[in-house]
Amino acid sequence: DSGVTQTPKHLITATGQRVTLRCSPRSGDLSVYWYQQSLDQGLQFLIQYYNGEERAKGNILERFSAQQFPDLHSELNLSSLELGDSALYFCASSGPGGLAGPNAYNEQFFGPGTRLTVL
C-alpha cells in the first residue's frame, strides 16, 4: 500500500460527458502528479501540483483540468470526453518539501489508478 488513494476505481461514461477523478496523497507529501496510461503505452505525465499551486504541465489536453485543495487532495476533471480518453489515470505523490532538492520529487508513490472507459 503506497499510501496514495484514488477514487473511483472504475468509471464508465459516455462521450461528451464530464468526470472528476480524486486523489489523496501520502501523509506529508506536498506534490501531486497525474499520469495517463493508454493501452500498451507508458505513463504520460499530465500535470503536477505543489502545495496547491500548479508546478509543471505535460501534454494535458485543454479539456482536462486539475486542482489541488488546501487539504492537499487533488482532483482531475475531464470534460467533453472522447473514446480516446479511455485509459488508466494514475495519481502519484512525493516531496518532503523544497529543501531536499529537485531529485527528491522523483521517487513518486503511485495510487492504484482509476480506469476510465468512455463508450
Next chain:
Amino acid sequence: DQQVKQNSPSLSVQEGRISILNCDYTNSMFDYFLWYKKYPAEGPTFLISISSIKDKNEDGRFTVFLNKSAKHLSLHIVPSQPGDSAVYFCAASADTSWGKLQFGAGTQVVVTP
C-alpha cells in the same frame, strides 16, 4: 516525441537466472533515472534509481547500470524469482523538471519455474 524508450516489450526468463532490462534515452538533460515495477490492477512501485553522477547502483537483487555516453541504462535482476513477473518501466527526469518523469512504454517480464 518518445524521449525514453524500452525496445523490448517482453522478456521471458527462467527462475534463478538473470533478467536484463534495457532502456535508452535521447534527452541529454536527463540526470536522474528510475525503474518502477507494476503488477496488474496496481499502481507502479518505485524499485531503484540512479543519479547521472554514478554508473551503478545496487539494491539487493537489483542493480541499475548507467552508460551516459551511450544514453543507455539497464536493470539487472539476479536471481530472478516468480514474484518478479511484472511490467517494468524505466523513467527519467531532468534537474529542472522537479519530478516531471518521462516514462518508457514498459517491458513485461515473465519468470518461469
